[in-house]
Amino acid sequence: MTELRIYHTKIEPQWIDFNGHLRDAYYGLVASYAIDDLMDFLGLDAGYRARTHCTLYTLELHLHFLHEVKSTDDLRVESVILDFDRKRIHVGCRFMCSRVSDPVATTDMMLLHVHQGDKPSSTPFPEEVQAKLAQLQASAAARDAFAPGSRKIELKRR
Amino acid sequence: MTELRIYHTKIEPQWIDFNGHLRDAYYGLVASYAIDDLMDFLGLDAGYRARTHCTLYTLELHLHFLHEVKSTDDLRVESVILDFDRKRIHVGCRFMCSRVSDPVATTDMMLLHVHQGDKPSSTPFPEEVQAKLAQLQASAAARDAFAPGSRKIELKRR
Numbered sequence: 115m116t117e118l119r120i121y122h123t124k125i126e127p128q129w130i131d132f133n134g135h136l137r138d139a140y141y142g143l144v145a146s147y148a149i150d151d152l153m154d155f156l157g158l159d160a161g162y163r164a165r166t167h168c169t170l171y172t173l174e175l176h177l178h179f180l181h182e183v184k185s186t187d188d189l190r191v192e193s194v195i196l197d198f199d200r201k202r203i204h205v206g207c208r209f210m211c212s213r214v215s216d217p218v219a220t221t222d223m224m225l226l227h228v229h230q231g232d233k234p235s236s237t238p239f240p241e242e243v244q245a246k247l248a249q250l251q252a253s254a255a256a257r258d259a260f261a262p263g264s265r266k267i268e269l270k271r272r
Numbered sequence: 273m274t275e276l277r278i279y280h281t282k283i284e285p286q287w288i289d290f291n292g293h294l295r296d297a298y299y300g301l302v303a304s305y306a307i308d309d310l311m312d313f314l315g316l317d318a319g320y321r322a323r324t325h326c327t328l329y330t331l332e333l334h335l336h337f338l339h340e341v342k343s344t345d346d347l348r349v350e351s352v353i354l355d356f357d358r359k360r361i362h363v364g365c366r367f368m369c370s371r372v373s374d375p376v377a378t379t380d381m382m383l384l385h386v387h388q389g390d391k392p393s394s395t396p397f398p399e400e401v402q403a404k405l406a407q408l409q410a411s412a413a414a415r416d417a418f419a420p421g422s423r424k425i426e427l428k429r430r
Contacts, residue, residue: 132318134388137304138304139297140301142296143301146289169291172337173337174334174337176333177333177334179329179333182392264425265423267332267334267380269355
């Protein structure tokens, strides 16, 4: 069983662009808020950050846009831990709308645990966070089912 | 010579997150605005969209975060046409700050030309837009130099 962390949000009117749908960048903002929520859940919350000067930095992010999202839609983000090591988390998010049965978008991103100071540097997660990550980590099957996963973007000639 | 389309923006105070730097998602918003600017340049502007009911949809987007951006920084986006076909554009953007010599981030995305109606469907670019794309397209060398390009995200065990 994959543990999912669920984040809900309303669509703000200013997130709709001239195409009459959710602007691409705001999927990223919703994912960013979902990761804030996941950080709280993992114990990497405001108190932890103030106490340790440690936080997560995003290294890389991929987004697939699968269905249009309209101003009247709701949005639910299901986050899964695809992989992690001592300092990094590979997290995947599925964007779901009640109107559509399939995901309307997916994203996956690489996050790095960083000690902030004069010169930010990567640092291992505390043991209790590693334990929580291990608990939450998706099974190999759930990981393989996370599609579309990230890949090289290119135009394939037909 | 690669033709670059340059877009400038200030960093809005609300774009800075609890880490004291530009929130990941707002690189995406800046890129989204840079693409709006590129659309105007290509003739896919508001007048074109109203007249033809055609526009660009983003299919996929990758972002690499390379250096922190602070509230006091400026931001310049250099956009290049990496590739295109009759209906799609593969565009790359480099994010530059005056404070840092290297790009602070890169993104590449796949855009699709869509006729919006009851059921949006992909449709070829008009000839004059294809001609402009051909003019702007990066050379093979400039394209290869666009790094880091998109790729599969994964944790490589060391």
